[in-house]
Amino acid sequence: MVTMEPSPADAVACRSPELGWRVRIAGMGRYLPRRRVASAEIEARIGVREGWSLAHSGVAFRHWADPSERASWMGAQAAMAALQQAGVDPAGVDLIINASGSAERAIPDGGPMIQQEMGLGESGIPSFSVHATCLSFIAALEIAAERIHQGRVDRALVVSSEIASVALDFDTPEVCTLFGDGAVAWLLERAPTDCASAIHRIAWMTNGLHRDLTTVRGCGSFRHPHSSDTLHGDALFQMEGRATLRQATRLAPQMLARLGLDAEQRERVRWIAPHQA
Amino acid sequence: MVTMEPSPADAVACRSPELGWRVRIAGMGRYLPRRRVASAEIEARIGVREGWSLAHSGVAFRHWADPSERASWMGAQAAMAALQQAGVDPAGVDLIINASGSAERAIPDGGPMIQQEMGLGESGIPSFSVHATCLSFIAALEIAAERIHQGRVDRALVVSSEIASVALDFDTPEVCTLFGDGAVAWLLERAPTDCASAIHRIAWMTNGLHRDLTTVRGCGSFRHPHSSDTLHGDALFQMEGRATLRQATRLAPQMLARLGLDAEQRERVRWIAPHQA
Numbered sequence: 001m002v003t004m005e006p007s008p009a010d011a012v013a014c015r016s017p018e019l020g021w022r023v024r025i026a027g028m029g030r031y032l033p034r035r036r037v038a039s040a041e042i043e044a045r046i047g048v049r050e051g052w053s054l055a056h057s058g059v060a061f062r063h064w065a066d067p068s069e070r071a072s073w074m075g076a077q078a079a080m081a082a083l084q085q086a087g088v089d090p091a092g093v094d095l096i097i098n099a100s101g102s103a104e105r106a107i108p109d110g111g112p113m114i115q116q117e118m119g120l121g122e123s124g125i126p127s128f129s130v131h132a133t134c135l136s137f138i139a140a141l142e143i144a145a146e147r148i149h150q151g152r153v154d155r156a157l158v159v160s161s162e163i164a165s166v167a168l169d170f171d172t173p174e175v176c177t178l179f180g181d182g183a184v185a186w187l188l189e190r191a192p193t194d195c196a197s198a199i200h201r202i203a204w205m206t207n208g209l210h211r212d213l214t215t216v217r218g219c220g221s222f223r224h225p226h227s228s229d230t231l232h233g234d235a236l237f238q239m240e241g242r243a244t245l246r247q248a249t250r251l252a253p254q255m256l257a258r259l260g261l262d263a264e265q266r267e268r269v270r271w272i273a274p275h276q277a
Numbered sequence: 278m279v280t281m282e283p284s285p286a287d288a289v290a291c292r293s294p295e296l297g298w299r300v301r302i303a304g305m306g307r308y309l310p311r312r313r314v315a316s317a318e319i320e321a322r323i324g325v326r327e328g329w330s331l332a333h334s335g336v337a338f339r340h341w342a343d344p345s346e347r348a349s350w351m352g353a354q355a356a357m358a359a360l361q362q363a364g365v366d367p368a369g370v371d372l373i374i375n376a377s378g379s380a381e382r383a384i385p386d387g388g389p390m391i392q393q394e395m396g397l398g399e400s401g402i403p404s405f406s407v408h409a410t411c412l413s414f415i416a417a418l419e420i421a422a423e424r425i426h427q428g429r430v431d432r433a434l435v436v437s438s439e440i441a442s443v444a445l446d447f448d449t450p451e452v453c454t455l456f457g458d459g460a461v462a463w464l465l466e467r468a469p470t471d472c473a474s475a476i477h478r479i480a481w482m483t484n485g486l487h488r489d490l491t492t493v494r495g496c497g498s499f500r501h502p503h504s505s506d507t508l509h510g511d512a513l514f515q516m517e518g519r520a521t522l523r524q525a526t527r528l529a530p531q532m533l534a535r536l537g538l539d540a541e542q543r544e545r546v547r548w549i550a551p552h553q554a
Binding site: 065067070071096101102103104105106107108109112113114115116120121122123124125126127128129130132135136139143146147163166167204205206207208209210211214215216217218219220222223224225226227229232235237251254 | 373388400420495496
């Protein structure tokens with residue numbers, strides 16, 4: 001995600017990389033599970049020295065959901081908080097996109113699951129899911145923002161709700177100390193004329209070659225829970241952290257190049273928020 | 278999906294339900310697993326009389342994938358066939374959307390998996406997944422078509438690849454005789470001026486209240502394969518066919534009403550393709 005200050009010149013170009021989607025965040029919400037787990041608790045369990053997690057990845061604590069805090073329920077709490085912040089009634093939502101890298105069930109997807117947990121199960125509000133692993137929220141944001149910009153939708157909820165704690169591999173300190181559970185939601189709407197909020201440019205790259213660097217191999221039709229060749233670890237999250245970071249670092253310049261920013265525009269970039277721990 | 282003959286009047290209305298997205302199918306492809314399974318084979322296995330499946334649901338045979346025919350591999354075969362029909366090089370694709378109700382793995386999603394199986398794993402071509410259970414293809418079609426119409430994308434692949442056979446419940450004749458495996462792909466592009474192909478209107482309703490009518494309860498964070506309360510059936514597809522059909526029938530008039538067709542436009546609807554066996 002790149003945040004830029006707007007420039008009058010941006011609005012002139014036609015069929016340029018400039019999108020100029022006039023969208024803003026009307027409300028934000030989150031839900032964190034009640035149980036807060038200190039790194040020391042995990043470190044004692046797996047037998048690494050206290051402080052290893054903080055030193056290795058900067059994580060001092062995380063939250064883990066209990067069985068009553070299902071992903072769709074957590075997502076609904078975050079969504080309702082976003083609506084409350086915006087002062088918008090749940091029935092005023094035109095679109096709900098579940099944007100989670102982890103699913104609660106295989107079928108149906110999390111869209112109708114969250115909708116139902118919000119008390120909107122008979123509303124008919126269109127609800128579906130986008131899955132792009134860790135970038136699911138960004139992928140869904142693009143879809144929602146485009147529909148708002150085009151005037152097809154007035155208000156859209158984008159919700160990510162993740163429960164990683166059920167799939168942690170306690171034989172891999174790097175993984176089991178890194179991930180927690182939680183949910184976030186944004187309510188998006190058209191930016192009013194006195195608000196400068198906009199999505200200016202989007203660039204997206206996918207390299208499937210590296211599919212095994214961060215993976216849960218099972219829980220689908222391959223290494224299905226009932227298949228005779230399925231291993232215990234197939235239902236767990238597996239990550240080669242260093243190799244992933246290396247690829248992300250290698251590809252970042254190409255990504256930025258795809259945004260098509262000239263030197264003056266690059267100067268105006270204020271924040272770069274990379275997705276890497 | 279509603280197919281209409283175009284009318285000159287449609288183009289006039291501004292901010293009407295009429296989208297007028299100028300998109301066409303440049304190529305279609307499919308892949309069917311090598312193993313074709315006659316209904317009689319399943320009927321003998323589960324102990325119902327021969328001919329029950331054909332009489333009950335009209336299914337005489339289906340295909341089941343073997344372990345070498347993974348979902349992303351099947352999807353790639355379908356995608357390559359669609360490209361071949363269109364005479365388009367794989368590198369000429371700007372977007373790949375995996376639109377499957379069943380996943381091959383939990384992480385990553387099927388987008389990069391299919392991309393890699395197409396030999397495009399280092400191409401950077403944006404690839405992600407849309408999940409809306411049986412309507413995943415339609416949901417992805419909307420996203421791809423909108424981007425083509427807006428000129429953000431020239432060519433998009435929408436790919437559905439489903440392996441149901443690993444999750445069949447052989448205690449439920451209605452389910453285990455109904456579902457098979459296979460993959461389809463469409464290559465979409467802007468319709469040339471001499472081609473009338475267009476997406477005119479889209480209406481979408483989601484009622485999460487009925488989430489349990491067709492479901493795979495497990496394989497996610499709820500009833501995770503390693504959870505102590507997970508049951509064998511949680512990894513299997515479960516369906517209340519009659520109740521699902523009843524809801525679909527009840528809601529169909531509302532769906533059609535949302536399309537906003539007047540009497541003359543309704544007259545011009547030539548095909549309605551309901552998703553029900």
